[in-house]
Amino acid sequence: MHFSLVTLFPEFFASPLQCGLMGKACQESLVSFATINPREFTEDRHRSVDDRPYGGGPGMVMMCDPLRRALHSIPRRGRTLLLSPKGRPFDQTLARELAEEEALTLICGRYEGIDARIESLEAIEPVSVGDYVLNGGETGALCIIEAVARLLPSFMGKTDSATEESFSTGLLEYPHYTRPETYEGLQVPQVLLSGDHARIARWRREKALETTLAYRPELLRNASLSAADKHCLQALPRQWRGRNLYVGLLHHPVLTKSGEVGTTSLTNLDIHDIGRVSRSYGLGGYYLATPLADQRELAHRLLDHWRQGAGCQTNADRASALADVHVVTDLEAIRDNILQRTGQPPLVLATSAQGQETVRLEEVRTALEHRPVLLVFGTGSGLADEALAQTDGLLPPLRFLSTYNHLSVRSAAAIYIDRVLQDWY
Ligand SMILES: C[S@@+](CC[C@H](N)C(=O)[O-])C[C@H]1O[C@@H](n2cnc3c(N)ncnc32)[C@H](O)[C@@H]1O
Known part of the structure:
Protein backbone atom coordinates (compact mmCIF):
# COMPACT_ATOMS: atom_id res chain seq x y z
CA MET A 1 0.00 0.00 0.00
CA ARG A 150 -1.15 -3.57 10.46
CA LEU A 151 -4.27 -5.03 8.83
CA LEU A 152 -2.40 -5.74 5.62
CA PRO A 153 -1.81 -9.47 5.15
CA SER A 154 1.71 -10.42 6.30
CA PHE A 155 2.31 -7.08 8.11
CA MET A 156 2.23 -8.99 11.39
CA GLY A 157 3.84 -12.38 11.78
CA LYS A 158 0.67 -14.39 12.47
CA THR A 159 -2.42 -13.47 10.46
CA ASP A 160 -4.53 -14.38 13.53
CA SER A 161 -3.02 -11.51 15.53
CA ALA A 162 -5.27 -8.88 13.96
CA THR A 163 -8.42 -10.99 13.86
CA GLU A 164 -8.38 -11.62 17.61
CA GLU A 165 -7.62 -8.07 18.69
CA SER A 166 -9.86 -5.47 20.32
CA PHE A 167 -12.68 -4.25 18.04
CA SER A 168 -12.08 -6.98 15.43
CA THR A 169 -15.24 -8.79 16.59
CA GLY A 170 -16.86 -5.69 18.04
CA LEU A 171 -15.48 -6.56 21.50
CA LEU A 172 -12.46 -5.55 23.53
CA GLU A 173 -9.75 -8.18 23.77
CA TYR A 174 -9.32 -10.82 26.52
CA PRO A 175 -6.38 -10.38 28.97
CA HIS A 176 -2.93 -11.78 28.16
CA TYR A 177 -0.37 -13.44 30.47
CA THR A 178 3.22 -14.54 30.04
CA ARG A 179 6.04 -15.97 32.17
CA PRO A 180 6.50 -16.38 35.11
CA GLU A 181 3.50 -18.51 36.05
CA THR A 182 3.31 -16.84 39.48
CA TYR A 183 4.29 -13.21 39.89
CA GLU A 184 4.07 -11.35 43.20
CA GLY A 185 1.68 -14.09 44.38
CA LEU A 186 -0.60 -13.67 41.34
CA GLN A 187 -1.24 -16.87 39.36
CA VAL A 188 -1.86 -17.16 35.65
CA PRO A 189 -5.45 -18.48 35.22
CA GLN A 190 -5.25 -22.30 35.31
CA VAL A 191 -7.25 -22.75 32.12
CA LEU A 192 -4.43 -21.15 30.10
CA LEU A 193 -2.03 -23.86 31.35
CA SER A 194 -4.43 -26.71 30.54
CA GLY A 195 -3.50 -27.18 26.88
CA ASP A 196 -7.23 -27.64 26.19
CA HIS A 197 -7.68 -25.32 23.20
CA ALA A 198 -11.48 -25.43 23.17
CA ARG A 199 -11.64 -24.47 26.86
CA ILE A 200 -9.06 -21.71 26.34
CA ALA A 201 -11.03 -20.29 23.41
CA ARG A 202 -14.23 -20.33 25.50
CA TRP A 203 -12.48 -18.66 28.43
CA ARG A 204 -11.03 -15.97 26.16
CA ARG A 205 -14.43 -15.23 24.63
CA GLU A 206 -15.99 -14.91 28.10
CA LYS A 207 -13.20 -12.61 29.25
CA ALA A 208 -13.59 -10.47 26.13
CA LEU A 209 -17.31 -10.15 26.90
CA GLU A 210 -16.58 -9.35 30.56
CA THR A 211 -13.94 -6.74 29.68
CA THR A 212 -16.24 -5.06 27.15
CA LEU A 213 -19.13 -4.98 29.62
CA ALA A 214 -16.87 -3.45 32.27
CA TYR A 215 -15.04 -0.86 30.13
CA ARG A 216 -17.06 -0.11 26.99
CA PRO A 217 -20.57 -1.56 27.41
CA GLU A 218 -21.87 0.58 24.54
CA LEU A 219 -19.79 -1.55 22.12
CA LEU A 220 -21.98 -4.54 22.90
CA ARG A 221 -24.86 -2.98 20.99
CA ASN A 222 -23.04 -3.42 17.67
CA ALA A 223 -21.09 -6.58 18.44
CA SER A 224 -22.23 -9.83 16.87
CA LEU A 225 -23.27 -11.87 19.89
CA SER A 226 -24.31 -15.52 19.84
CA ALA A 227 -27.00 -16.89 22.15
CA ALA A 228 -24.18 -18.31 24.31
CA ASP A 229 -22.53 -14.85 24.48
CA LYS A 230 -25.79 -13.25 25.66
CA HIS A 231 -26.25 -15.99 28.21
CA CYS A 232 -22.72 -15.39 29.49
CA LEU A 233 -23.29 -11.60 29.71
CA GLN A 234 -26.57 -12.07 31.59
CA ALA A 235 -24.86 -14.35 34.11
CA LEU A 236 -21.94 -11.97 34.81
CA PRO A 237 -22.10 -10.38 38.25
CA ARG A 238 -22.38 -6.63 37.90
CA GLN A 239 -23.64 -3.51 39.55
CA TRP A 240 -26.61 -2.30 37.55
CA ARG A 241 -25.99 1.31 36.74
CA GLY A 242 -29.73 1.95 37.15
CA ARG A 243 -29.85 0.69 40.74
CA ASN A 244 -29.20 4.22 42.05
CA LEU A 245 -31.76 5.85 39.76
CA TYR A 246 -35.28 6.60 41.06
CA VAL A 247 -38.32 8.10 39.36
CA GLY A 248 -40.91 10.30 41.06
CA LEU A 249 -44.21 11.21 39.39
CA LEU A 250 -45.81 14.25 41.03
CA HIS A 251 -49.53 15.00 40.78
CA HIS A 252 -49.09 18.20 42.80
CA PRO A 253 -47.94 21.01 42.55
CA VAL A 254 -48.25 20.87 38.77
CA LEU A 255 -49.53 23.24 36.11
CA THR A 256 -53.01 22.76 34.73
CA LYS A 257 -53.91 23.43 31.08
CA SER A 258 -54.79 27.03 31.99
CA GLY A 259 -51.36 27.54 33.55
CA GLU A 260 -52.56 27.53 37.16
CA VAL A 261 -51.01 25.49 39.94
CA GLY A 262 -53.17 22.48 40.75
CA THR A 263 -53.50 18.75 41.37
CA THR A 264 -54.08 16.09 38.73
CA SER A 265 -55.69 12.65 38.94
CA LEU A 266 -53.80 9.41 38.69
CA THR A 267 -53.47 7.87 35.24
CA ASN A 268 -53.50 4.07 35.21
CA LEU A 269 -51.23 3.97 32.13
CA ASP A 270 -48.55 6.01 33.95
CA ILE A 271 -48.52 3.52 36.80
CA HIS A 272 -48.05 0.55 34.49
CA ASP A 273 -45.83 1.98 31.79
CA ILE A 274 -43.33 3.80 34.00
CA GLY A 275 -43.32 0.75 36.32
CA ARG A 276 -42.40 -1.49 33.38
CA VAL A 277 -39.63 0.85 32.19
CA SER A 278 -38.35 1.13 35.74
CA ARG A 279 -38.18 -2.68 36.06
CA SER A 280 -36.60 -3.16 32.61
CA TYR A 281 -33.82 -0.69 33.37
CA GLY A 282 -33.22 -2.06 36.89
CA LEU A 283 -34.13 1.21 38.67
CA GLY A 284 -34.03 1.60 42.44
CA GLY A 285 -37.73 2.47 42.64
CA TYR A 286 -40.69 4.39 41.24
CA TYR A 287 -42.75 6.77 43.39
CA LEU A 288 -46.27 8.02 42.74
CA ALA A 289 -46.93 11.17 44.78
CA THR A 290 -50.36 12.67 45.37
CA PRO A 291 -51.61 14.65 48.38
CA LEU A 292 -55.16 13.30 47.86
CA ALA A 293 -55.94 10.37 50.18
CA ASP A 294 -58.61 8.89 47.90
CA GLN A 295 -56.18 8.92 44.96
CA ARG A 296 -53.54 7.15 47.03
CA GLU A 297 -56.15 4.60 48.04
CA LEU A 298 -57.07 4.09 44.38
CA ALA A 299 -53.38 3.60 43.52
CA HIS A 300 -53.06 0.98 46.26
CA ARG A 301 -56.15 -0.87 44.99
CA LEU A 302 -54.77 -0.94 41.44
CA LEU A 303 -51.35 -2.06 42.61
CA ASP A 304 -52.82 -4.74 44.91
CA HIS A 305 -54.84 -6.13 42.03
CA TRP A 306 -51.67 -6.73 40.01
CA ARG A 307 -49.32 -7.56 42.85
CA GLN A 308 -51.43 -10.02 44.82
CA GLY A 309 -54.97 -10.06 43.41
CA ALA A 310 -56.51 -11.62 40.31
CA GLY A 311 -54.13 -9.73 37.97
CA CYS A 312 -51.14 -11.50 39.48
CA GLN A 313 -52.55 -14.91 38.56
CA THR A 314 -53.07 -14.02 34.91
CA ASN A 315 -49.96 -11.83 34.46
CA ALA A 316 -47.11 -12.51 36.85
CA ASP A 317 -44.76 -10.26 34.84
CA ARG A 318 -46.87 -7.26 35.75
CA ALA A 319 -46.58 -8.08 39.45
CA SER A 320 -42.80 -8.01 38.98
CA ALA A 321 -42.94 -4.66 37.12
CA LEU A 322 -45.05 -3.07 39.85
CA ALA A 323 -43.23 -4.61 42.82
CA ASP A 324 -41.17 -1.49 43.47
CA VAL A 325 -43.86 1.16 42.99
CA HIS A 326 -44.43 3.27 46.11
CA VAL A 327 -47.37 5.55 46.80
CA VAL A 328 -46.56 8.66 48.85
CA THR A 329 -47.89 12.17 49.51
CA ASP A 330 -45.24 14.48 48.04
CA LEU A 331 -41.65 15.09 46.94
CA GLU A 332 -40.47 15.42 50.55
CA ALA A 333 -41.83 11.94 51.30
CA ILE A 334 -40.00 10.50 48.28
CA ARG A 335 -36.76 12.10 49.42
CA ASP A 336 -37.20 10.72 52.95
CA ASN A 337 -38.02 7.26 51.71
CA ILE A 338 -34.90 7.10 49.50
CA LEU A 339 -32.78 8.42 52.37
CA GLN A 340 -34.14 5.68 54.64
CA ARG A 341 -33.55 2.96 52.06
CA THR A 342 -30.08 3.99 50.96
CA GLY A 343 -28.69 6.05 53.83
CA GLN A 344 -28.06 8.93 51.39
CA PRO A 345 -30.25 11.86 50.34
CA PRO A 346 -30.91 11.67 46.59
CA LEU A 347 -29.76 14.26 44.10
CA VAL A 348 -33.18 15.53 42.98
CA LEU A 349 -33.40 16.52 39.33
CA ALA A 350 -36.39 18.06 37.62
CA THR A 351 -37.43 17.46 34.04
CA SER A 352 -39.27 20.01 31.96
CA ALA A 353 -40.20 20.61 28.34
CA GLN A 354 -38.79 24.13 28.70
CA GLY A 355 -36.17 25.85 30.77
CA GLN A 356 -32.43 26.09 30.77
CA GLU A 357 -30.68 22.91 31.84
CA THR A 358 -28.37 23.14 34.83
CA VAL A 359 -27.24 19.51 34.86
CA ARG A 360 -25.89 17.53 31.89
CA LEU A 361 -26.66 13.85 31.35
CA GLU A 362 -22.97 12.95 31.78
CA GLU A 363 -23.10 14.53 35.25
CA VAL A 364 -26.11 12.35 36.11
CA ARG A 365 -24.20 9.23 35.04
CA THR A 366 -21.24 10.26 37.18
CA ALA A 367 -23.50 10.97 40.18
CA LEU A 368 -25.15 7.55 39.78
CA GLU A 369 -21.82 5.85 40.41
CA HIS A 370 -21.87 6.92 44.06
CA ARG A 371 -25.28 8.25 45.13
CA PRO A 372 -29.04 7.96 44.51
CA VAL A 373 -30.49 10.24 41.86
CA LEU A 374 -34.21 11.00 41.68
CA LEU A 375 -35.71 12.17 38.38
CA VAL A 376 -38.91 14.11 39.08
CA PHE A 377 -41.66 14.28 36.47
CA GLY A 378 -44.77 16.45 36.61
CA THR A 379 -48.18 15.31 35.36
CA GLY A 380 -50.62 17.82 33.80
CA SER A 381 -48.69 20.54 31.99
CA GLY A 382 -45.53 19.92 34.01
CA LEU A 383 -43.96 20.77 37.36
CA ALA A 384 -45.01 24.08 38.95
CA ASP A 385 -42.32 26.54 40.04
CA GLU A 386 -42.73 25.59 43.68
CA ALA A 387 -41.89 21.96 42.80
CA LEU A 388 -38.93 23.04 40.67
CA ALA A 389 -37.66 25.11 43.61
CA GLN A 390 -37.39 21.92 45.71
CA THR A 391 -35.04 20.24 43.24
CA ASP A 392 -31.24 20.41 42.89
CA GLY A 393 -31.19 21.01 39.15
CA LEU A 394 -32.92 20.79 35.80
CA LEU A 395 -32.16 18.27 33.06
CA PRO A 396 -32.06 19.37 29.42
CA PRO A 397 -35.48 19.29 27.74
CA LEU A 398 -36.16 16.54 25.20
CA ARG A 399 -36.33 17.54 21.51
CA PHE A 400 -35.19 21.07 22.37
CA LEU A 401 -35.15 22.17 18.72
CA SER A 402 -38.61 20.82 17.91
CA THR A 403 -41.51 23.27 17.72
CA TYR A 404 -43.76 20.53 19.14
CA ASN A 405 -42.62 18.72 22.28
CA HIS A 406 -45.78 17.80 24.14
CA LEU A 407 -44.85 14.26 25.11
CA SER A 408 -46.91 12.19 27.53
CA VAL A 409 -45.18 12.01 30.89
CA ARG A 410 -44.73 8.23 30.54
CA SER A 411 -43.03 8.68 27.15
CA ALA A 412 -40.82 11.44 28.54
CA ALA A 413 -39.90 9.29 31.56
CA ALA A 414 -38.93 6.37 29.28
CA ILE A 415 -36.81 8.62 27.04
CA TYR A 416 -35.00 10.31 29.94
CA ILE A 417 -34.30 6.97 31.63
CA ASP A 418 -32.91 5.59 28.39
CA ARG A 419 -30.82 8.69 27.70
CA VAL A 420 -29.26 8.43 31.14
CA LEU A 421 -28.71 4.66 31.23
CA GLN A 422 -29.01 3.47 27.62
CA ASP A 423 -27.97 -0.17 27.39
CA TRP A 424 -24.90 0.52 29.53
CA TYR A 425 -25.89 -1.94 32.19
C1 LIG B 1 -5.11 23.37 15.52
S1 LIG B 1 -5.96 22.27 14.49
C2 LIG B 1 -7.28 23.28 13.90
C3 LIG B 1 -8.51 23.14 14.71
C4 LIG B 1 -9.71 23.90 14.16
N1 LIG B 1 -9.50 25.32 14.28
C5 LIG B 1 -10.96 23.51 14.89
O1 LIG B 1 -11.31 24.14 15.89
O2 LIG B 1 -11.60 22.50 14.48
C6 LIG B 1 -4.91 22.13 13.10
C7 LIG B 1 -5.11 20.87 12.29
O3 LIG B 1 -4.88 19.74 13.11
C8 LIG B 1 -5.60 18.62 12.61
N2 LIG B 1 -6.42 18.09 13.72
C9 LIG B 1 -6.55 18.63 14.94
N3 LIG B 1 -7.33 17.87 15.71
C10 LIG B 1 -7.70 16.82 14.98
C11 LIG B 1 -8.53 15.69 15.22
N4 LIG B 1 -9.13 15.50 16.38
N5 LIG B 1 -8.70 14.79 14.22
C12 LIG B 1 -8.10 14.98 13.02
N6 LIG B 1 -7.33 16.03 12.73
C13 LIG B 1 -7.12 16.94 13.70
C14 LIG B 1 -6.43 19.12 11.45
O4 LIG B 1 -5.76 18.79 10.25
C15 LIG B 1 -6.47 20.62 11.66
O5 LIG B 1 -6.66 21.32 10.47
Missing part, protein backbone atom coordinates in the same frame (compact mmCIF):
# COMPACT_ATOMS: atom_id res chain seq x y z
CA HIS A 2 1.25 3.45 -0.85
CA PHE A 3 0.65 6.42 1.47
CA SER A 4 1.07 10.01 0.23
CA LEU A 5 1.39 12.40 3.14
CA VAL A 6 0.64 16.04 2.39
CA THR A 7 2.33 17.94 5.18
CA LEU A 8 4.18 21.14 6.00
CA PHE A 9 6.39 19.06 8.33
CA PRO A 10 7.73 16.02 6.40
CA GLU A 11 10.44 15.51 9.05
CA PHE A 12 7.68 14.66 11.56
CA PHE A 13 7.29 11.20 10.00
CA ALA A 14 10.95 10.22 9.75
CA SER A 15 11.37 8.19 12.92
CA PRO A 16 7.90 6.64 13.52
CA LEU A 17 7.73 5.16 10.04
CA GLN A 18 11.10 3.47 10.45
CA CYS A 19 10.48 1.79 13.80
CA GLY A 20 9.53 -1.80 14.55
CA LEU A 21 7.07 -3.61 12.31
CA MET A 22 6.43 -0.49 10.21
CA GLY A 23 10.14 -0.16 9.40
CA LYS A 24 10.24 -3.84 8.44
CA ALA A 25 7.12 -3.50 6.27
CA CYS A 26 8.81 -0.57 4.52
CA GLN A 27 11.99 -2.55 3.87
CA GLU A 28 9.92 -5.40 2.47
CA SER A 29 7.98 -2.92 0.28
CA LEU A 30 4.69 -3.95 1.84
CA VAL A 31 4.09 -0.25 2.48
CA SER A 32 5.67 2.82 0.95
CA PHE A 33 5.48 6.49 1.84
CA ALA A 34 5.95 9.79 0.04
CA THR A 35 5.74 13.18 1.69
CA ILE A 36 4.55 16.15 -0.31
CA ASN A 37 5.09 19.62 1.13
CA PRO A 38 2.68 22.32 -0.13
CA ARG A 39 5.47 24.86 0.50
CA GLU A 40 7.28 23.38 -2.51
CA PHE A 41 4.32 24.45 -4.63
CA THR A 42 4.30 28.16 -3.79
CA GLU A 43 5.37 30.89 -6.19
CA ASP A 44 5.92 33.93 -3.99
CA ARG A 45 9.21 35.03 -2.48
CA HIS A 46 8.22 34.03 1.07
CA ARG A 47 6.87 30.63 0.00
CA SER A 48 3.65 31.38 1.85
CA VAL A 49 1.22 28.57 2.51
CA ASP A 50 -1.11 30.44 4.89
CA ASP A 51 -2.81 33.79 5.33
CA ARG A 52 -5.04 35.67 7.76
CA PRO A 53 -8.67 34.54 8.07
CA TYR A 54 -11.39 36.58 6.37
CA GLY A 55 -13.72 37.96 9.05
CA GLY A 56 -10.84 38.37 11.48
CA GLY A 57 -9.99 36.20 14.47
CA PRO A 58 -6.89 34.49 15.74
CA GLY A 59 -4.48 32.29 13.83
CA MET A 60 -3.76 31.68 10.17
CA VAL A 61 -5.51 29.60 7.53
CA MET A 62 -3.83 27.31 4.98
CA MET A 63 -4.45 28.56 1.44
CA CYS A 64 -6.10 26.37 -1.18
CA ASP A 65 -3.69 26.94 -4.03
CA PRO A 66 -0.38 25.46 -2.79
CA LEU A 67 -2.31 22.57 -1.32
CA ARG A 68 -4.16 21.83 -4.56
CA ARG A 69 -0.96 21.97 -6.56
CA ALA A 70 0.61 19.57 -4.08
CA LEU A 71 -2.35 17.21 -4.44
CA HIS A 72 -2.27 17.36 -8.24
CA SER A 73 1.40 16.40 -8.22
CA ILE A 74 0.62 13.02 -6.64
CA PRO A 75 0.56 10.30 -9.30
CA ARG A 76 -1.45 7.70 -7.33
CA ARG A 77 -3.74 9.53 -4.92
CA GLY A 78 -6.29 6.82 -4.06
CA ARG A 79 -8.83 7.79 -1.42
CA THR A 80 -7.90 11.22 -0.13
CA LEU A 81 -8.49 11.86 3.57
CA LEU A 82 -8.35 15.26 5.22
CA LEU A 83 -7.48 15.10 8.92
CA SER A 84 -10.09 17.29 10.58
CA PRO A 85 -11.91 17.37 13.96
CA LYS A 86 -15.25 17.58 12.12
CA GLY A 87 -14.64 14.40 10.09
CA ARG A 88 -15.96 10.85 10.25
CA PRO A 89 -14.63 9.33 13.46
CA PHE A 90 -11.76 6.98 12.63
CA ASP A 91 -12.35 3.48 14.00
CA GLN A 92 -11.52 -0.14 13.28
CA THR A 93 -14.34 -0.41 10.72
CA LEU A 94 -12.89 2.48 8.72
CA ALA A 95 -9.37 1.05 9.18
CA ARG A 96 -10.56 -2.24 7.68
CA GLU A 97 -12.23 -0.39 4.81
CA LEU A 98 -9.05 1.60 4.05
CA ALA A 99 -6.85 -1.51 4.25
CA GLU A 100 -8.56 -2.70 1.04
CA GLU A 101 -7.13 0.27 -0.92
CA GLU A 102 -3.90 0.27 -2.90
CA ALA A 103 -3.11 3.94 -2.23
CA LEU A 104 -4.18 6.53 0.31
CA THR A 105 -3.47 10.25 0.55
CA LEU A 106 -3.59 11.94 3.94
CA ILE A 107 -3.78 15.73 4.12
CA CYS A 108 -2.44 17.15 7.38
CA GLY A 109 -3.83 20.55 8.29
CA ARG A 110 -1.98 23.08 10.45
CA TYR A 111 -2.80 26.46 12.02
CA GLU A 112 -6.57 27.12 12.25
CA GLY A 113 -7.20 24.67 9.41
CA ILE A 114 -7.58 24.89 5.64
CA ASP A 115 -9.59 27.25 3.42
CA ALA A 116 -13.02 25.53 3.29
CA ARG A 117 -13.19 25.79 -0.52
CA ILE A 118 -10.71 22.92 -0.83
CA GLU A 119 -13.57 20.53 -0.02
CA SER A 120 -15.68 21.80 -2.93
CA LEU A 121 -12.77 21.62 -5.35
CA GLU A 122 -11.25 18.23 -4.52
CA ALA A 123 -12.69 14.81 -3.72
CA ILE A 124 -11.74 14.75 -0.06
CA GLU A 125 -13.10 12.84 2.94
CA PRO A 126 -12.69 14.57 6.32
CA VAL A 127 -11.65 12.11 9.06
CA SER A 128 -11.27 12.80 12.77
CA VAL A 129 -9.11 10.84 15.20
CA GLY A 130 -11.08 11.97 18.26
CA ASP A 131 -13.01 14.74 19.95
CA TYR A 132 -10.01 16.88 20.86
CA VAL A 133 -7.82 19.32 18.97
CA LEU A 134 -4.26 18.54 17.93
CA ASN A 135 -1.68 21.05 16.65
CA GLY A 136 -1.73 19.45 13.24
CA GLY A 137 -2.96 16.47 11.26
CA GLU A 138 0.39 14.64 11.35
CA THR A 139 -0.25 12.82 14.67
CA GLY A 140 -3.67 11.72 13.45
CA ALA A 141 -2.20 10.61 10.12
CA LEU A 142 0.24 8.39 12.01
CA CYS A 143 -2.67 6.76 13.87
CA ILE A 144 -4.41 6.04 10.58
CA ILE A 145 -1.27 4.73 8.88
CA GLU A 146 -0.50 2.39 11.75
CA ALA A 147 -4.06 1.07 12.23
CA VAL A 148 -4.47 0.47 8.48
CA ALA A 149 -1.03 -0.95 7.71
